[in-house]
Amino acid sequence: MATSAAAVLPALPATHPCHGCAARELALCGVLQEGELATFKSLGGHQQMSPGQPLFHEGDPTTQVFNITRGSLKIYKLLPDGRRQVMGFMFPGDFLGISISDEHAFTAEALEPTHMCRFARNRFDDFVEERPDMERRLYSLAAHELAAAQAQMVLLGRKSAAERLASFFLDLAQRAERLGRAPVTAIDLPMSRLDIADYLGLTKETVSRVLAQLKQKRLIRLVTLNRIEILDREGLDAIAQGLTDN
Amino acid sequence: MATSAAAVLPALPATHPCHGCAARELALCGVLQEGELATFKSLGGHQQMSPGQPLFHEGDPTTQVFNITRGSLKIYKLLPDGRRQVMGFMFPGDFLGISISDEHAFTAEALEPTHMCRFARNRFDDFVEERPDMERRLYSLAAHELAAAQAQMVLLGRKSAAERLASFFLDLAQRAERLGRAPVTAIDLPMSRLDIADYLGLTKETVSRVLAQLKQKRLIRLVTLNRIEILDREGLDAIAQGLTDN
């Protein structure tokens, strides 16, 4: 069951609808051949969203699944009194639709202008059911997400504020590297400080303060408000893993 | 992909090795027919563990997968300095092996005398690969676990100590009900207060104190140290969801 995406994909003709899709190798589509890809593509459509626009709400029927191709989203749950927990952020290549429930377990909302492929869920399921590769890929995605969720439980249950921020930045860097296939020292933060706080189980004030500490320790630098540069990755790593008192 | 376990299973002859297995309908095996079940069973063996005994450690190669049939386990991750996050507790019917990594992401340790079916991972994978039902079931399990992990993130990121305890007890009650198919008012706690604390992101002292509060509010009663009775489920529910100040 330890199946991973095909390492090499055949080049597509420039006229193919998926040609040039930044997400292709990373997403579900990665396991499909050219012919299948066309069939797959024909199942659904394309969709764009503007910042702040919700894709769906917690509790909505899950009639569609999505594949992010550009931009980013946050997904979150709310408690009745308004407390919010951000479950994660989605970037190009990420698949939004791992669930066997009829209702969405969370709300999804665009952080910036965002593009995605959209599929009717029943047609998607039918398509997947006939392609063992695809099923295995889906399982693999779910298993990865589960591992990530468990890492986040450690963060939320046992890490200090500084450890949480450091872990978060490193995680973002790694995801950017997976997308770009090259080492990354500067990271975009398309989400607000409040989003970060709600993701890390903190308040926006604490996020600001810890950010200031990390800056002062010369571990990071704020290029702009929404873009940081990692100055000392080893130092950040040491903090993230709890190897230093902070 | 919204496949669930078969609702009704054919009765097995009393001589069948899986006859009387408390976990059969719940576990992976639930989708298998009698013939297949025998084949499946022949892939692996049975194993018993005593309290405190580790099944495997974080980082160990994942050469086997397991299906709990009796007893219970805790699974946890450690930070380098010894801080611990318990990721969850496993009961009969639960499957231990959702992963595509070559190394275990956590340590698993028996809480009480515990029995399980054991399968070599490569043989298990081969078996699964030929049975789409089984693959779908595995995906379904992973999706469920992911949803549970996300609920736990809300708990760890945003709930108060009392809310965490209340949520925990209700969750245990629901799991017991899924196993026994009958309403449950008394719950066994095979884990220590420290295990509970490390699961809920608290200390054992806080767990003790909140337990005392819930007792005093007549929401629960301690039958013994390791068994509580739920006296007011609605009240607990209200707390768990954060509908009451506590």
Add this chain to the structure above:
DNA sequence: ATCAAGAATTGAGGCAGATCATCTTATTCG
């Protein structure tokens, strides 16, 4: 039964991060 050892409870005080308030810096829009 009695004792020992571990587990759980209870108490006192401290602290990391929350809350509330203010100020500063971006961004938007007329």
Add this chain to the structure above:
DNA sequence: CGAATAAGATGATCTGCCTCAATTCTTGAT
């Protein structure tokens, strides 16, 4: 461009949970 508005940073104070320290209870061995 400049005012309006929102986002972020910073300061002061508060508090829920943690830490450290005794007890008390439970359990298993003799």
